[in-house]
C-alpha cells in the first residue's frame with residue numbers, strides 16, 4: 001500500500017495489511033505510530049512518539065522517523081511559538097517588565113534550539129521564532145495582552161521554570177505541564193487581600209505621622225474603598241471609573257475625622273486614605289522599561305499610570321469641594 005508522508009510529502013511503501021489504528025478524528029493513534037516505527041526498526045523515545053502523535057495526522061516515512069529519532073527533544077515551531085506567545089502574554093499581564101519577558105522567552109526558545117525576536121507594545125506582542133540552524137523553519141505570531149491581575153508569584157515561578165528549561169533541558173511536554181500548574185495555581189483569597197491592604201494603608205497613615213484614631217479612620221476607609229474596587233473589577237467596569245469612584249468614597253469616609261473631630265491629625269487620614277489606589281507596579285515598570293531601552297512601552301505605561309493618578313486626584317478633590325475643606 002502506498003502512502004504519502006505528511007512531513008516531507010514523499011511517497012513510501014506501507015507493507016502491513018492490517019488497518020491502521022485510528023482515534024475519533026481519524027488520525028493514527030500513538031500505538032499505531034509506535035508499531036510502525038518498530039516495524040521499520042527505528043527506536044523512538046516516548047517523547048519522540050508524543051511529538052509525532054501531537055503533530056502529524058498520518059504515519060511518517062521511515063526517513064522522517066529517522067531524523068526525528070536523531071533529535072533528543074523534538075518540538076515543532078508551531079507548538080513552541082504558540083506556547084511562548086501564551087507565556088509572554090501571561091508574564092505581561094502578571095506585571096513583569098518588558099526585558100524580563102524577553103529574557104525568559106529567549107532562554108526557553110534557546111533550550112530547544114530556536115531564536116526569538118520580539119516586539120512588545122502596551123496591548124500586543126509580535127514574535128518571530130526561527131530555528132537556529134535552519135532559517136526556513138520560522139513562524140511569526142501576534143497576540144493580544146489581556147487585562148489580568150498582577151501576580152508576582154506567577155512571574156517568579158515562570159522565571160524559575162525558564163532557568164530549569166535552560167539548565168535541565170526539560171522536554172516540551174514537561175515544560176507545558178509545569179506551566180499549566182503555575183497558571184492554575186489558586187490565587188490568594190480576596191478577603192485576605194482586603195485585610196492585608198487595609199492593614200498596610202493604616203500603617204502608611206502612621207508612617208506619615210497620623211495618630212491612632214486617624215489609623216482607625218483610614219482602616220475603615222480602605223476596607224470599604226478596596227471592597228468596592230474588588231466588586232467593580234469583578235464586573236469589568238472601566239478602571240478609570242473604578243479609581244475615580246473608590247478615591248471619592250475612601251476620602252469621603254476619611255473626612256469624618258474633620259466632621260466629628262475624631263482625630264488630631266485628620267489631614268493625614270484624608271491624604272493617606274487613597275494610597276491603596278496608587279498604581280505602583282505600572283510606575284515602577286515604566287521606569288525599568290525606559291532604562292532598558294523599551295521606550296515606547298515605558299512611555300505608554302507611565303501615561304496609563306498618570307491617568308489613574310489624575311482619577312485619584314479628581315475623586316479626592318470632589319470630596320474636598322463637597323465638604324468645603326481648604327487644606328492647600
Ligand SMILES: [Zn+2]
Nearest residue numbers: 005008061064
Ligand atoms: Zn517523510
